[in-house]
Amino acid sequence: MSVLVLIDHDRGAVSDVARQAVTLGRSVAAAVGVPLRAVVIGPEPVAVDGVESVWHVTHPLLDDYAPGGWGEALAQLVSRESPTAVVAPGTDRGNEVLAHSAARLDLPMAANVTQVETGGDVWALQRVRWGGSLLERADLEAPIRLISAAPHAFAPAGIGGSAPVEEFTPDLDESHVIDRVVERVTIQEGTTLATARVVVSGGRGVGSAEGFAPLEELAALLDGAVGCSRVATNNGWRPHSDQVGQTGTRVAPDVYIACGISGAIQHWVGMMASKHVIAINTDPEAPMVTKADYAVIGDVAEVVPAIVAEIRRRRSA
Numbered sequence: 001m002s003v004l005v006l007i008d009h010d011r012g013a014v015s016d017v018a019r020q021a022v023t024l025g026r027s028v029a030a031a032v033g034v035p036l037r038a039v040v041i042g043p044e045p046v047a048v049d050g051v052e053s054v055w056h057v058t059h060p061l062l063d064d065y066a067p068g069g070w071g072e073a074l075a076q077l078v079s080r081e082s083p084t085a086v087v088a089p090g091t092d093r094g095n096e097v098l099a100h101s102a103a104r105l106d107l108p109m110a111a112n113v114t115q116v117e118t119g120g121d122v123w124a125l126q127r128v129r130w131g132g133s134l135l136e137r138a139d140l141e142a143p144i145r146l147i148s149a150a151p152h153a154f155a156p157a158g159i160g161g162s163a164p165v166e167e168f169t170p171d172l173d174e175s176h177v178i179d180r181v182v183e184r185v186t187i188q189e190g191t192t193l194a195t196a197r198v199v200v201s202g203g204r205g206v207g208s209a210e211g212f213a214p215l216e217e218l219a220a221l222l223d224g225a226v227g228c229s230r231v232a233t234n235n236g237w238r239p240h241s242d243q244v245g246q247t248g249t250r251v252a253p254d255v256y257i258a259c260g261i262s263g264a265i266q267h268w269v270g271m272m273a274s275k276h277v278i279a280i281n282t283d284p285e286a287p288m289v290t291k292a293d294y295a296v297i298g299d300v301a302e303v304v305p306a307i308v309a310e311i312r313r314r315r316s317a
């Protein structure tokens with residue numbers, strides 16, 4: 001028996017949350033009296049401090065991140081090792097990989113856990129839900145407990161130990177790696193969505209990808225960045241990297257201009273730290289309008305170009 005801890009890394013660079021997950025894994029392993037073993041997936045092993053051994057999982061199809069492939073590989077290792085628990089970091093990757101493994105193993109998974117009380121068949125957990133706005137007490141009963149560690153709930157463990165490394169080669173084919181990293185692009189330098197002092201954000205009310213042109217213009221004039229709601233990303237109008245909210249980027253600019261965004265809670269949690277909110281919306285009852293510091297009731301397609309024209313007029317005066 002053992003506890004496994006999945007090490008989230010990007011080509012060998014271990015995330016802080018993965019090191020925090022090692023700390024949780026260590027306390028769970030100590031509580032149930034079994035060794036802690038790390039699982040490192042990818043071409044190169046990563047040295048991890050404070051574990052009994054490292055499973056190094058390699059396969060030609062796992063030369064870069066592939067959530068389904070990592071999930072299948074972890075599931076195969078779990079089937080072989082029958083651990084008491086598997087702890088993953090509560091990062092996008094950690095949760096994604098563990099969810100794939102859980103589905104393949106037909107096991108429940110508890111994400112973003114902040115406390116674990118072992119003992120008996122039922123483990124009592126505390127975990128973060130709803131974008132950090134709720135702490136939940138949950139009971140987890142399963143032959144193998146799959147848990148991800150909430151970010152920043154545990155002190156990070158060290159990296160660089162000399163634990164023995166054992167090799168594991170899963171049985172994979174192309175069907176397991178439908179999603180995988182095939183290209184890496186350099187992140188835009190200068191003003192980014194997360195750091196911009198002004199964010200001009202668009203939602204369903206913008207109407208189309210082309211409808212974002214005036215928002216781009218306004219953002220450029222204000223040295224800001226363009227954001228969007230999930231409807232805009234779901235419709236393919238903007239990339240996911242522009243999405244603000246629970247499942248997107250969290251922003252805290254001086255000014256957040258919400259154009260045609262209703263203000264659903266999942267969007268609001270991503271921008272509620274903004275110092276000033278301006279809503280542009282046709283609906284005076286929209287939550288974004290009622291919560292905003294200032295609101296313009298009108299059509300985005302008319303109001304935003306009018307603001308752009310006024311800024312240009314004043315700057316040239």
Ligand SMILES: Cc1cc2nc3c(=O)[nH]c(=O)nc-3n(C[C@H](O)[C@H](O)[C@H](O)COP(=O)(O)OP(=O)(O)OC[C@H]3O[C@@H](n4cnc5c(N)ncnc54)[C@H](O)[C@@H]3O)c2cc1C
Nearest residue numbers: 203204205229230245246247260261262266267282283300
């Ligand atoms: C688990 C989960 C996670 C989620 N995560 C996110 C997230 O990270 N980010 C996110 O944004 N959403 C997220 N959502 C989706 C969220 O619940 C809402 O569905 C979404 O935010 C709505 O986007 P919207 O405001 O653009 O669209 P809508 O809610 O449809 O609102 C459109 C608004 O535009 C206004 N409007 C329409 N036409 C015009 C016009 N011509 N001019 C001006 N105004 C106009 C309308 O009055 C309305 O207020 C999540 C949902 C779930 C279940």
